[in-house]
Amino acid sequence: MITIYDIAKIAKVSPSTVSKALNDHSDISEKTKQRIRKLADEQGYFPNSHARSLITKRSYNIGVLFIDEANSGLTHAFFAEILESIRLELEKGGYDITFISSGFGGHKDASFLEHCRYRGVDGVILACIDFDSEQVRELIASDIPVVLIDKEIEGRSSILSMNYEGMKQSVEYLIAEGHTEIGFIHGQRNSTGVTERRLAGFYKAMEEAQIPVNEKWIMTGAYYAWEPTYECVKKMLTMDHRPTALLMPDDYAALAAYRAVDRLNMKIPEDISLMGYDGLEISQAMSPRLTTMQQNTKMIGSLAGKKMIRLIEYNDQHEVIYVPSQLLEGKSVKKLMK
Structure with missing residues (x-):
């Protein structure tokens, strides 16, 4: 295995200079750094992690x-x-x-x-x-x-x-498509505050559009869990007066909504419009393809x-x-x- 001593011998510099070049120290020139790094690459040098840890006092x-x-x-x-x-x-x-x-x-x-x-x-x-x-x-x-x-x-x-902005944009999109009767099945509240930010974005978009919120259409489902969302969708779609569009906690939960809609002999989007959140790859494989807010993972x-x-x-x-x-x-x- 090639070592910094081998690189030093080839480059005709001291081992400490090689070490400084490879660790980007400021007390040697950029030209020397580049020359030593090029030699190290050509020789197939690979740093010893244990030695590096001893020098830097880090575990990496x-x-x-x-x-x-x-x-x-x-x-x-x-x-x-x-x-x-x-x-x-x-x-x-x-x-x-x-x-x-x-x-x-x-x-x-x-x-x-x-x-x-x-x-x-x-x-x-x-x-x-x-x-x-x-x-x-x-x-x-x-x-x-x-x-x-x-x-x-x-x-x-x-x-x-940006969960607040993302949910606000989702609601604004539905409104632009002509929907004013919008339901929201959100995820459970937890210590991150994600649900609170999304709820705030939802209510703000409705307020700015001067559209009243039907609180019966705001329900607690769950992130990445079928059963709670499935039950919420079924309950909402069997109401005497139901929304025209539903927002889901996430794309995975939207799968449960698709199943609930199918079992009620309804169709998406003819009978109910659905919108997901996250922008997972699976959302683009659903039929019909899910409209969703994509987070940049x-x-x-x-x-x-x-x-x-x-x-x-x-x-x-x-x-x-x-x-x-x-x-x-x-x-x-x-x-x-x-």
């Missing part, structure tokens, strides 16, 4: 804490896309990922923070977790750098999808990974970064005559 290991309420794990389509984007971004920076849990390795009473200390992680990215839990609060309050996804906490860095994950690296390597300032969504127009919304 990032913890990921992800536990969703539906217990779907890595089958959770929305967060699976975010996690994959995080992984790719961290790997580009030379970092590996460790999934954080409690009760690891036979230590059944160990906390999330204790697992992080045990693994020696340089930082932790938290997504789809109960941010109100004592263990999570303990981890966030520790000296380990953290990046939060879809949760804002003062003094910590967060990557937030690749950007959310990439920004989380980049921010984590900056916090670790440059002691970057904490900030809240907002990620916009975009409308994916399908065939599930009927245009009403005005």
Whole structure:
């Protein structure tokens, strides 16, 4: 295996100069850095992770804490896309990922923070977790750098999808298509505040359009769970006076709505218009193709990974970064005559 001493011999410089060039130190010229890096690539040099850790005092290991309420794990389509984007971004920076849990390795009473200390992680990215839990609060309050996804906490860095704006835009789209009788089956309220932001966007769009809200058409379903949404859709569509359009908690829940509509011998969008949220690949395979608000999962994950690296390597300032969504127009919304 080629070492920095071999590179130093070929380049006719000291091993410390090679090390500085490969680690982008500022006390050698850019021309020397480029020459040494080019030689390292040509010789197939690959850094020894243990040696690198000894030099930098880092483990190059990032913890990921992800536990969703539906217990779907890595089958959770929305967060699976975010996690994959995080992984790719961290790997580009030379970092590996460790999934954080409690009760690891036979230590059944160990906390999330204790697992992080045990693994020696340089930082932790938290997504789809109960941010109100004592263990999570303990981890966030520790000296380990953290990046939060879809949760804002003062003094910590967060990557937030623009849920308020996304839902407001969804309602405005339905109104533009002629719908004034709009129902909303939202997800359960949790510690992230996502549901509250979407509800606020819904009510604001209706208020600005001067359209009264029928509170009977506002129901609590669930994110990534069929049964609650299915029952809500069935209940709403069997009312004497039902809405012309329904907003779903997410695209996965929209599948339940499609089944409920079919079992009631109704059709989409002829009898009821439906609109999803997330913009998952599955939404574009539904028939009719689902109109949905697409969250930019690749950007959310990439920004989380980049921010984590900056916090670790440059002691970057904490900030809240907002990620916009975009409308994916399908065939599930009927245009009403005005």
